[in-house]
Amino acid sequence: MKMIRSMLALSLLTGFSTAAMAENIAVTGGTAYTKGGYGKVENATVLIADGKIQSVTAAGAVPDGYKVIDAAGKIVTVGLMVSETTLGLTEVGFSAGIDDGSVKGDTSIPLDATDGINPDSVLIPVTRIEGVTRAYTGLEGTKDMWLGQGAVIHLGNGPDLVVKRHAALGLELDEGAASSNGGSRVALWYAVRSKLDGAKTGGKDDKDDKEKKDAKPDPEKDVLARVLKGEQPLLVEADRASDIRKVIELKKAYGVKVILYGAAEAWRVADELAAAQIPVIVNPVQNLPGSFDTLGATQENAARLHKAGVKIALVGLGTDNARLMPQYAGNAVANGLPWEAAMDAMTVNPAEMFGVADSYGTLEAGKDADVVVWSGDPLELSSAPEHVLIKGEEIPLVSRQTKLAERYHPVSRAPEYKR
Amino acid sequence: MTRWKASAHRRLAGGIAVAAVAVTLAACSPEGERQPFVGIDKDPFPSTYTPLESQTTLIINANIYDGKGGEIEGGAILMEGGKIKAVGQSIAAPDGAKVIDAAGRWVTPGIIDVHSHLGVYPSPSVSSHSDGNEVGEPVTADAWVEHSNWPQDPGFWRAAAGGITALQLLPGSANLVGGRSVTLKNVPGRTGQDMKFPGAPYGMKMACGENPKRVYGSGDNNVLHRPSTRMGNVAGYRQAWADAQNYSREWKKYEADYKAGKNVLPPKRDLKLETLAGVLDGEILVHMHCYRADEMATMIDVMKEFNYQIASFQHAVEAYKIADKLAENKICGAMWADWWGFKMEAFDGIRENIPFMHEAGACAIVHSDDDLGIQRLNQEAAKALSDGQRAGVKITKAEAWQWLSLNPAKSLGIAEKTGSLEVGKDADVVLWSANPYSVYAKADVTFVDGAVTYDRHDPAKRPVSDFELGQPGEGDMK
Numbered sequence A: 001m002k003m004i005r006s007m008l009a010l011s012l013l014t015g016f017s018t019a020a021m022a023e024n025i026a027v028t029g030g031t032a033y034t035k036g037g038y039g040k041v042e043n044a045t046v047l048i049a050d051g052k053i054q055s056v057t058a059a060g061a062v063p064d065g066y067k068v069i070d071a072a073g074k075i076v077t078v079g080l081m082v083s084e085t086t087l088g089l090t091e092v093g094f095s096a097g098i099d100d101g102s103v104k105g106d107t108s109i110p111l112d113a114t115d116g117i118n119p120d121s122v123l124i125p126v127t128r129i130e131g132v133t134r135a136y137t138g139l140e141g142t143k144d145m146w147l148g149q150g151a152v153i154h155l156g157n158g159p160d161l162v163v164k165r166h167a168a169l170g171l172e173l174d175e176g177a178a179s180s181n182g183g184s185r186v187a188l189w190y191a192v193r194s195k196l197d198g199a200k201t202g203g204k205d206d207k208d209d210k211e212k213k214d215a216k217p218d219p220e221k222d223v224l225a226r227v228l229k230g231e232q233p234l235l236v237e238a239d240r241a242s243d244i245r246k247v248i249e250l251k252k253a254y255g256v257k258v259i260l261y262g263a264a265e266a267w268r269v270a271d272e273l274a275a276a277q278i279p280v281i282v283n284p285v286q287n288l289p290g291s292f293d294t295l296g297a298t299q300e301n302a303a304r305l306h307k308a309g310v311k312i313a314l315v316g317l318g319t320d321n322a323r324l325m326p327q328y329a330g331n332a333v334a335n336g337l338p339w340e341a342a343m344d345a346m347t348v349n350p351a352e353m354f355g356v357a358d359s360y361g362t363l364e365a366g367k368d369a370d371v372v373v374w375s376g377d378p379l380e381l382s383s384a385p386e387h388v389l390i391k392g393e394e395i396p397l398v399s400r401q402t403k404l405a406e407r408y409h410p411v412s413r414a415p416e417y418k419r
Numbered sequence B: 001m002t003r004w005k006a007s008a009h010r011r012l013a014g015g016i017a018v019a020a021v022a023v024t025l026a027a028c029s030p031e032g033e034r035q036p037f038v039g040i041d042k043d044p045f046p047s048t049y050t051p052l053e054s055q056t057t058l059i060i061n062a063n064i065y066d067g068k069g070g071e072i073e074g075g076a077i078l079m080e081g082g083k084i085k086a087v088g089q090s091i092a093a094p095d096g097a098k099v100i101d102a103a104g105r106w107v108t109p110g111i112i113d114v115h116s117h118l119g120v121y122p123s124p125s126v127s128s129h130s131d132g133n134e135v136g137e138p139v140t141a142d143a144w145v146e147h148s149n150w151p152q153d154p155g156f157w158r159a160a161a162g163g164i165t166a167l168q169l170l171p172g173s174a175n176l177v178g179g180r181s182v183t184l185k186n187v188p189g190r191t192g193q194d195m196k197f198p199g200a201p202y203g204m205k206m207a208c209g210e211n212p213k214r215v216y217g218s219g220d221n222n223v224l225h226r227p228s229t230r231m232g233n234v235a236g237y238r239q240a241w242a243d244a245q246n247y248s249r250e251w252k253k254y255e256a257d258y259k260a261g262k263n264v265l266p267p268k269r270d271l272k273l274e275t276l277a278g279v280l281d282g283e284i285l286v287h288m289h290c291y292r293a294d295e296m297a298t299m300i301d302v303m304k305e306f307n308y309q310i311a312s313f314q315h316a317v318e319a320y321k322i323a324d325k326l327a328e329n330k331i332c333g334a335m336w337a338d339w340w341g342f343k344m345e346a347f348d349g350i351r352e353n354i355p356f357m358h359e360a361g362a363c364a365i366v367h368s369d370d371d372l373g374i375q376r377l378n379q380e381a382a383k384a385l386s387d388g389q390r391a392g393v394k395i396t397k398a399e400a401w402q403w404l405s406l407n408p409a410k411s412l413g414i415a416e417k418t419g420s421l422e423v424g425k426d427a428d429v430v431l432w433s434a435n436p437y438s439v440y441a442k443a444d445v446t447f448v449d450g451a452v453t454y455d456r457h458d459p460a461k462r463p464v465s466d467f468e469l470g471q472p473g474e475g476d477m478k
Helices: A001-015 A121-129 A175-180 A185-201 A209-214 A221-230 A242-255 A266-275 A301-307 A322-334 A341-347 A348-353 A399-405 B002-013 B016-030 B155-160 B210-217 B231-257 B271-280 B292-307 B323-328 B353-359 B371-388 B397-403 B406-412
Strands: A025-035 A040-048 A052-058 A067-070 A075-078 A080-085 A132-137 A146-154 A162-172 A235-236 A257-264 A281-282 A312-314 A371-374 A387-390 A393-395 B057-065 B073-082 B083-088 B098-100 B105-110 B109-116 B164-169 B177-179 B183-184 B203-207 B283-289 B309-313 B331-337 B364-365 B429-432 B443-448 B453-454
Touching: A025 A387, A025 B453, A040 A341, A052 B429, A080 A312, A080 A322, A080 A348, A080 B183, A080 B271, A121 A132, A121 A322, A121 A399, A132 A162, A132 A266, A146 A235, A146 A242, A146 B406, A162 A221, A175 B073, A185 A221, A221 B002, A235 A242, A242 A257, A242 A266, A266 A301, A266 B397, A281 A301, A301 A341, A301 B323, A312 A322, A312 A341, A312 B210, A322 B371, A341 A348, A348 B016, B057 B292, B057 B397, B057 B429, B105 B453, B109 B309, B109 B371, B109 B406, B109 B443, B155 B371, B155 B453, B164 B371, B164 B443, B183 B231, B203 B443, B231 B292, B271 B443, B292 B309, B292 B397, B309 B406, B323 B331, B323 B353, B353 B364, B353 B397, B364 B371, B364 B397, B364 B406, B371 B397, B397 B406
Parallel strands: A025 A067, A025 A075, A080 A132, A162 A235, A235 A257, A257 A281, A281 A312, B057 B098, B057 B105, B109 B164, B203 B283, B283 B309, B309 B331, B331 B364
Antiparallel strands: A025 A040, A040 A052, A075 A371, A132 A146, A146 A162, A371 A387, A387 A393, B057 B073, B073 B083, B105 B429, B164 B183, B177 B203, B429 B443, B443 B453
């Protein structure tokens, strides 16, 4: 009972999003990067109305009725997107109730991550006040190799955070997946091909009207049909170079769209990935042979992929520290990735990869106004966001963590009275 | 197990009973033949470390953080015979010295990570390599982590590329008492003993909170199903200390009796109690995994009850709530900059934990507990510094370097030898490509005892572990 009460209190505490009507806002005087790391505009005036970007102009005038955010001497960018998380699904992952990011039942392919997303998660304010305004979120574990259908969410005011349902179908094709699906890659790949082949030959489109009418609903085949038509990408986890080559073959054989994730040895297959137009989500700091899949891991992975012409996107440290992505991007730059490419990898690239570029990813007219004003270079450790706007609404830079820090600085006899 | 042994020892400790036993023993000995004195070798696995070959090296035009809070712009440091020979604004080059012009670059003491599982949870992290937690019973003070250390873990050399010159390997946090730690120089060798920091005292790992009660409470690892609660944890520590006190008394009595000329036999050695008694004697330092403020406060009371010193709380995610108490009791906090939230006892993590500890006058340490994190502890310090400054804590970059070298060295009992750039100390030094608080900075050269352990620009000076030979990525820029 007591536990339930305190959990309730917690969810009330985090509900400081009083979804205000989007006001007209002008962000003035900063150095804006309108397209990833490109499209630099000095002394930029960014005009925002109805939650959308209206214009970005050098020294542009501010019309009447706009609230002005002074960004003089600051850097202005698109809000960042982390390309792999369980945000909204995982609260406290370990020994603390269920984790909606992991599924124990038998079904996997048709599962829809948006069924579990909690807009009141304390991780969302913790993450967004660090400049992350979008994320791909999806299951990280099921009974088999399929991880269900993930979504792109925004981290602004709820209750509805979903930007795109069915943004991808997750598929693990690494050593871990082989281990739990027959104990061998040989069994794993047979199972994956069988599933795709089954959907291909048994699709509803092949049947006559009578058959269609009589057929039982088959949500799994519906998902796979979308994948096979190229409407929904496969988000494939693989690390070993040989596995990545198999993924390239898979894409060719089935004509599916593929986004590669993990990809520790992707640099060894960089030219083939570029030719196959497979974008890659990289953890830029991974450089240890954590398993026999990742012997070739290096911090230069991102730089080498980019140089070969592969489109890349980035992650942070898991979900609770997805917010560390800019630091990781900085490490990628320190290891040879151009700064501009690192910024692309956190904005416009994932927007394109996950099919949300029509509404997010750049500071172009008509896009959702996810705008961050940084105290300095967004990748630098000394920098921090000073203003965060998501879909045109300014987000208070407050989280459960900032409240705790204030409560205990300085320490007092009974901090419980301090709010 | 522990409880059974405890009662056995209590029986032996009863004054009259012991005297009676001793008399009986003396009576049984052959006339005139006194038993030899039995002493305990406290260093049965001695360090075989020798410094790598070095040459006299002078670094000039360097911006220097000395690790004690000082800073020299455009200064110089001279390393000779493995030691720091001089630090200052300008130093004349001795004959034959290698001179490195560090214009635009920075020099700092080597980073010391007080919390690593490299070698004991090495890469690749396959089950054959999982050697960090001796579960089975809650108190395994007899386990020595150096006996799990695989010196071919590639992680050591990635850490060298991040400026790590020394590190403490700790057993995991499954147990109430996990066993002895070992402090290493981060220098390649054929055996674990080749890496062992000469003269460094042993540490002992203990753990609060969720881990021990989960590991043992289910009964999978311990048929007694205890501890299964935090109060069970504390009962477990206290009984272990009580047993150690008793054991210590037995040995002291034996030594006194022997010195007094009595013909006595030594008590039976108990390797668990020997380590615990070493803590009570002040020879072994306690490093305790503890997240929550209330649990750290409890452990301070246990420490006072049994009259030992806790050198550090590891992780100490809620240290900011009791920073004053940690300062008063001279206990370091070894912390992450921003890890939080992965379990309940980490739920109250804040980004200002390290600077708030520093501000309270407590000993703050940046630690990793992670084979990737250990490669960029300078970045962790940079984040903590910036977060602290934004929260109004007045602290300079030069002062913050104490979190990375001198405070860790103090907590490991090696501050006389390393941790700051002072004449006579070991030449454990890093030359950085840029200000090491920048995300773009890289360690150009890492020196241990004046010898190059890693040189970013020289492939011949980038160690490759045996494991990586003949495999994809061998010798690559990692």
